[in-house]
Amino acid sequence: DQQVKQNSPSLSVQEGRISILNCDYTNSMFDYFLWYKKYPAEGPTFLISISSIKDKNEDGRFTVFLNKSAKHLSLHIVPSQPGDSAVYFCAASENAGNMLTFGGGTRLMVKP
Amino acid sequence: EAQVTQNPRYLITVTGKKLTVTCSQNMNHEYMSWYRQDPGLGLRQIYYSMNVEVTDKGDVPEGYKVSRKEKRNFPLILESPSPNQTSLYFCASGDRGLARTEAFFGQGTRLTVV
Numbered sequence: 001d002q003q004v005k006q007n008s009p010s011l012s013v014q015e016g017r018i019s020i021l022n023c024d025y026t027n028s029m030f031d032y033f034l035w036y037k038k039y040p041a042e043g044p045t046f047l048i049s050i051s052s053i054k055d056k057n058e059d060g061r062f063t064v065f066l067n068k069s070a071k072h073l074s075l076h077i078v079p080s081q082p083g084d085s086a087v088y089f090c091a092a093s094e095n096a097g098n099m100l101t102f103g104g105g106t107r108l109m110v111k112p
Numbered sequence: 113e114a115q116v117t118q119n120p121r122y123l124i125t126v127t128g129k130k131l132t133v134t135c136s137q138n139m140n141h142e143y144m145s146w147y148r149q150d151p152g153l154g155l156r157q158i159y160y161s162m163n164v165e166v167t168d169k170g171d172v173p174e175g176y177k178v179s180r181k182e183k184r185n186f187p188l189i190l191e192s193p194s195p196n197q198t199s200l201y202f203c204a205s206g207d208r209g210l211a212r213t214e215a216f217f218g219q220g221t222r223l224t225v226v
Contacts, residue, residue, distance in 0.1 A: 006154075009152075032211065032212055034211075041219070041220075042219055042220075043116070043204075043216075043218050043219050043220055044202070044217045045217070046214035046215065049213075089154055089155065091211075093211030093212065097209075098145070098160050098162060098168075098209055098210045099160070099170060099171070099211060100155075100210060100211045100215075101157075101171070102147075102155040102156070103154050104152045104153055105154050
């Protein structure tokens with residue numbers, strides 16, 4: 001059973017608008033969360049992360065929100081740009097370990 | 113240039129023929145890991161290594177072996193590949209653990225076992 005789920009396989013957004021990518025998890029021991037972006041024929045690249053002691057982390061156009069009670073996190077991209085079109089993976093880990101559990105990914109398409 | 117290099121990028125092989133996928137990083141990272149990516153399942157961790165001669169199983173280690181004889185290299189070995197190991201494989205490295213900070217990924221190896 002997948003402990004990290006991204007229920008939307010794809011998302012299409014107009015350039016300049018907000019993109020919201022969602023991620024749900026079931027393991028209450030997860031205490032650190034990361035987002036990775038992946039372009040075709042390339043490896044994933046790190047985007048942003050958040051510790052469970054926070055509920056928000058911001059880096060330029062990217063903001064991650066964490067709702068621990070709902071076991072839900074979301075990535076907001078504002079404003080969305082065509083270059084943001086990629087597959088986005090959320091990942092989680094517990095207790096300073098070295099094991100990362102990934103969600104299935106969401107393909108974001110930003111239309112010009 | 114800081115990078116993680118995997119070879120080969122593409123490989124088609126037959127069931128049962130041993131193969132090795134190499135991974136090398138030039139960032140002096142202590143931590144390295146192998147993942148496989150399958151549609152709808154995201155990336156799943158196969159094995160990871162915290163330093164030379166220190167390795168541990170991830171979520172899906174069955175059918176795979178690894179070794180870490182040098183800090184920069186972390187090869188993935190399939191002793192007897194089967195069709196269910198057809199997948200896209202990624203190697204990653206990090207300097208402060210793989211799950212608490214940015215990990216650097218290779219470009220991937222697409223393996224087909226027929």
